[in-house]
Amino acid sequence: MRFQLTDEQKALRAVVRDVIGRSSAAGVWGLVAQFPAPLIDRGFWRALGELGVFSLRLPEVDGGAGLGLPEAVLVFEELGWALVPGPLVATHLAAGVVPGAATGETVVAAADGSLVEWLDEADVVLPGAEGAVALRSVDPLTPLHRVPAPGRTDPVAVLLTAAEQLGTAARVCELAVQHARTREQFGQAIGGFQAVKHLCAQSLVRVEVARAAVYAAAVTGDVVDIAAARVLADEAAVRGARDCLQVHGGMGFTWESEVHLHLKRAWVRARRGGGNTESEELLAADLLAGVAWRGACLR
Amino acid sequence: MDLSYTAQEDEFRARLREWLGKVLPTLPVKPSPDDWPGRRAYDLGWQRMLYDAGYADVHWDASPTTRLIFLEETEKAGAPYVGANFVGLLHAGPTIAAEGTPEQRERWLPPVLRGDEVWCQGFSEPDAGSDLAALRTRAWRDGDDYVVTGSKIWTSHAEVADWCELLVRTDADAPKHRGISWLAMPMSAAGITVRPLRTLAGSAEFAEVFLDEVRVPVGNRVGDENDGWRVTMVTLSFERGTAFVGEVVACRRVLGELAVEARRNGRWDDPVLRRQLGRLNAEFRALWRLTQWNVSEAEASGGVPGVGGSVFKLRYSHARQELYDAAADVLGPDSLDLERAWVLDRLSSLSYTIAAGTSQIQQNIVAERILGLPKGR
Numbered sequence: 001m002r003f004q005l006t007d008e009q010k011a012l013r014a015v016v017r018d019v020i021g022r023s024s025a026a027g028v029w030g031l032v033a034q035f036p037a038p039l040i041d042r043g044f045w046r047a048l049g050e051l052g053v054f055s056l057r058l059p060e061v062d063g064g065a066g067l068g069l070p071e072a073v074l075v076f077e078e079l080g081w082a083l084v085p086g087p088l089v090a091t092h093l094a095a096g097v098v099p100g101a102a103t104g105e106t107v108v109a110a111a112d113g114s115l116v117e118w119l120d121e122a123d124v125v126l127p128g129a130e131g132a133v134a135l136r137s138v139d140p141l142t143p144l145h146r147v148p149a150p151g152r153t154d155p156v157a158v159l160l161t162a163a164e165q166l167g168t169a170a171r172v173c174e175l176a177v178q179h180a181r182t183r184e185q186f187g188q189a190i191g192g193f194q195a196v197k198h199l200c201a202q203s204l205v206r207v208e209v210a211r212a213a214v215y216a217a218a219v220t221g222d223v224v225d226i227a228a229a230r231v232l233a234d235e236a237a238v239r240g241a242r243d244c245l246q247v248h249g250g251m252g253f254t255w256e257s258e259v260h261l262h263l264k265r266a267w268v269r270a271r272r273g274g275g276n277t278e279s280e281e282l283l284a285a286d287l288l289a290g291v292a293w294r295g296a297c298l299r
Numbered sequence: 300m301d302l303s304y305t306a307q308e309d310e311f312r313a314r315l316r317e318w319l320g321k322v323l324p325t326l327p328v329k330p331s332p333d334d335w336p337g338r339r340a341y342d343l344g345w346q347r348m349l350y351d352a353g354y355a356d357v358h359w360d361a362s363p364t365t366r367l368i369f370l371e372e373t374e375k376a377g378a379p380y381v382g383a384n385f386v387g388l389l390h391a392g393p394t395i396a397a398e399g400t401p402e403q404r405e406r407w408l409p410p411v412l413r414g415d416e417v418w419c420q421g422f423s424e425p426d427a428g429s430d431l432a433a434l435r436t437r438a439w440r441d442g443d444d445y446v447v448t449g450s451k452i453w454t455s456h457a458e459v460a461d462w463c464e465l466l467v468r469t470d471a472d473a474p475k476h477r478g479i480s481w482l483a484m485p486m487s488a489a490g491i492t493v494r495p496l497r498t499l500a501g502s503a504e505f506a507e508v509f510l511d512e513v514r515v516p517v518g519n520r521v522g523d524e525n526d527g528w529r530v531t532m533v534t535l536s537f538e539r540g541t542a543f544v545g546e547v548v549a550c551r552r553v554l555g556e557l558a559v560e561a562r563r564n565g566r567w568d569d570p571v572l573r574r575q576l577g578r579l580n581a582e583f584r585a586l587w588r589l590t591q592w593n594v595s596e597a598e599a600s601g602g603v604p605g606v607g608g609s610v611f612k613l614r615y616s617h618a619r620q621e622l623y624d625a626a627a628d629v630l631g632p633d634s635l636d637l638e639r640a641w642v643l644d645r646l647s648s649l650s651y652t653i654a655a656g657t658s659q660i661q662q663n664i665v666a667e668r669i670l671g672l673p674k675g676r
């Protein structure tokens with residue numbers, strides 16, 4: 001057993017961080033300015049395609065990198081961290097199925113639960129979007145439509161969503177810590193106050209627990225592990241973003257602060273696949289299946 | 300990222316399983332919680348069996364992964380806990396192994412491994428709990444002895460211990476972290492009074508220990524004089540590292556039993572309770588993965604667990620309390636009946652956020668040492 005990132009996995013993460021980290025930080029605010037009808041930057045989408053974001057799990061003969069879920073999870077964690085907008089999970093899952101999805105030529109949206117993200121910007125919508133009605137989306141970076149017939153959710157979509165949530169959780173923990181170190185009140189950095197310090201510590205604990213769950217689910221590909229990853233990553237992202245907002249004080253409540261963008265995105269992702277209920281029921285049923293602590297699940 | 304085990308590790312697991320299957324049915328009946336001599340004999344007897352079978356030093360010499368497998372398999376098979384051997388095997392022993400002289404290792408380690416001697420931990424004092432470095436028990440040099448006077452509290456297994464890993468102040472004028480030494484005190488020495496304390500669960504799990512001019516040979520000091528705080532940090536990092544592996548496995552079993560009981564008594568039909576059990580399944584699965592992550596990390600870094608143990612302990616101690624609160628929800632009115640399974644466990648779970656560094660102290664550690672937030676109030 002060596003449950004740590006390999007050197008190749010660390011290198012992959014560094015490359016992704018390098019490419020998307022820089023381009024999106026600037027890109028996101030431009031997009032927020034387009035609210036309520038943000039557009040997908042097609043050049044950037046193709047750049048993501050070149051990076052392998054969509055094709056990485058395709059076999060090399062099909063133009064992919066032949067990598068697995070662990071690598072995909074690392075990439076989606078970075079996408080989440082950097083708040084990269086667009087139907088990333090849907091397009092990734094369409095690679096090899098919808099022409100142009102793998103390379104980033106085509107933007108693919110998908111009905112997930114009773115919602116579709118980025119419908120108007122998509123070239124293709126799976127399985128279709130009949131009767132879709134636009135919502136006034138709470139997240140300025142994710143336009144939403146409601147669809148009458150709930151779509152099925154692929155466990156891989158759940159896992160990649162959990163990876164994005166993990167990225168958000170890690171990012172908001174960092175933002176909270178940065179602010180706590182620099183903002184001064186009562187003549188000291190607020191991070192010296194225990195009430196603030198403990199919010200930050202709990203935020204990190206949630207990140208580390210979610211990380212172990214998400215990475216393990218990527219290695220096993222087991223649906224119960226994926227459900228566990230989802231529950232914990234949602235919690236880490238949503239609670240983490242709220243605590244980050246609290247640590248920022250009034251600044252955290254402003255449109256200009258990036259904190260609300262993370263919280264709202266985490267809320268949108270937490271709704272995917274109909275929310276947490278299904279995952280919790282799956283995890284409960286697993287207890288009765290009597291396999292919770294035996295054999296393969298512990299390996 | 301690899302969660303599979305090597306052929307060698309699988310073989311170790313298989314051999315261990317086979318051995319456990321053979322010996323566990325031959326164990327004597329477990330003594331009652333109040334029968335201290337009986338508990339001591341039972342725990343030492345088990346350690347002796349491990350020794351004879353070649354598993355005694357798995358906590359020290361084996362790789363972290365082998366240790367993980369050992370703890371996982373013994374728990375799954377329902378083997379006895381370390382019990383009275385806890386301090387010797389997981390605390391004082393590793394400290395002596397890391398910091399002791401060859402003579403000290405030769406004197407103290409084999410009896411621990413063989414199941415001959417029990418250790419207890421005399422760190423906390425009435426006025427030094429979270430602020431451990433404020434301890435006041437004094438030790439003066441008198442020839443080849445230290446003469447120790449003071450008092451310790453919350454000392455688990457003090458009544459049945461042969462040795463006590465004792466923190467004393469050897470320089471009262473130095474800054475508080477720099478005047479402490481680590482001594483091995485024989486519990487048979489003159490001047491020691493042990494007064495048992497009853498816990499909220501009803502049994503006497505720990506004690507007050509009064510020390511009145513107790514003579515401890517200078518040769519029983521581990522590490523340099525006044526360097527005891529550093530030696531102590533070595534000890535604490537062991538306690539916060541792999542100490543809970545078996546318990547996580549046990550919690551997962553309890554969770555499965557809770558689900559079965561809830562189905563039997565109809566509480567399973569309550570979706571709120573059912574989903575809470577589902578969340579706990581996620582929680583303990585993740586804690587198991589975090590354990591594997593930390594073990595792999597320790598393996599890569601040469602064995603000594605790091606501050607990551609605080610992250611684990613914070614979450615685990617809380618999760619354990621939630622587990623037994625959920626048990627109370629499953630039991631309903633029976634949760635108030637001490638005869639029922641899980642009710643005593645619920646009571647003892649309350650100590651988890653206090654013992655071995657409270658949750659508040661662990662949060663300070665995570666915030667200051669991992670996140671780099673300023674020290675302060």
Ligand SMILES: Cc1cc2nc3c(=O)[nH]c(=O)nc-3n(C[C@H](O)[C@H](O)[C@H](O)COP(=O)(O)OP(=O)(O)OC[C@H]3O[C@@H](n4cnc5c(N)ncnc54)[C@H](O)[C@@H]3O)c2cc1C
Binds near residue numbers: 452453654660
């Ligand atoms: C079951 C059990 C077994 C034990 N076994 C042993 C043993 O064998 N040997 C041994 O030496 N000790 C043992 N202990 C003692 C244990 O280590 C201490 O109880 C623990 O360190 C807390 O110290 P205290 O009880 O003095 O509480 P205090 O330090 O007085 O703490 C009281 C409250 O104040 C909070 N607090 C204190 N300081 C701070 C701070 N700086 N910031 C924020 N909050 C703070 C604490 O979190 C806690 O909530 C045991 C304890 C228990 C419960």
